[in-house]
Amino acid sequence: MRLIPTLLAAGFVVASSSVFAADPAPEIQRPLGTAQAVGAAHTLRTIPEACARLEGMFTADAAQPYKYAVVRTSPQCQPRARFVDFAKARPSSAGGWKLNDVIRVPNAACSSQQAVVRVWRLPADNTPKLDGQGSARVYLQESKETAAAGKLPPITMYAAEMKVEGKGCN
Structure with a gap:
């Protein structure tokens, strides 16, 4: 009799581990976001090194219940990283990309629905070489x-995808 609950628990652990194996653990762990009202624009995340802010908003449109955009933080900001189009970049763990962040935002008007934004990061090793004194020397002419x-060092890249999960409400 005791064997059946043990087998069920073991089966659940195997099934849940295979689900989580498909999506690697994000570098940033964050709790569920604050529920947002329909029509209220909100910041999902700011990426200072890319001079970008992810901004989203729930809509009343059933065809597109949530929309988000990448917004430049300031015209004076000098980016040290680049935000690229998710569809063109096609980030994956196999390609060197790392799942950086998963942002979940519930819809205040429909508790069964939430927007999920996955942010991927392609790190670039662009740390400057240090001289004998431990300082990084940058010479203008060089x-x-x-x-x-055309031999510029690679820079870190970011890409984000957004999906709406859960059932919509009437």
Whole structure:
């Protein structure tokens, strides 16, 4: 008799681990977001190194219940990373991308519905070389020549995808 609950529990652990294996653990762990009202624009996340802010809003449109956009934080901001189109980049763990963040925002008007934004990051090792004194030296002429030759160091890239999960409400 005791064997059946044990087998059910073991089956649940195997089934749940296979579900979680498909989606790697994000680098940033965050709780469920605050429920947002329909029509209220809200910031999902700011990525300072890309000079970008993810902004979203629930809509009353059943065809597109949630929309989000990547907004530049400031015209004066000098990005050290780049935000790229998710569909073109097609981020995956196999391609060196890391699941950076999963943001879940419930709909205040419909508790069974939530927007889920997955942010992926492709890290680039662009740390400067240190000299004998432990300082990074950057020389203007060398930098100009490197840029003119098209040998710029890689920069970190970000991409995000948004999906609405759960049933819509009438």
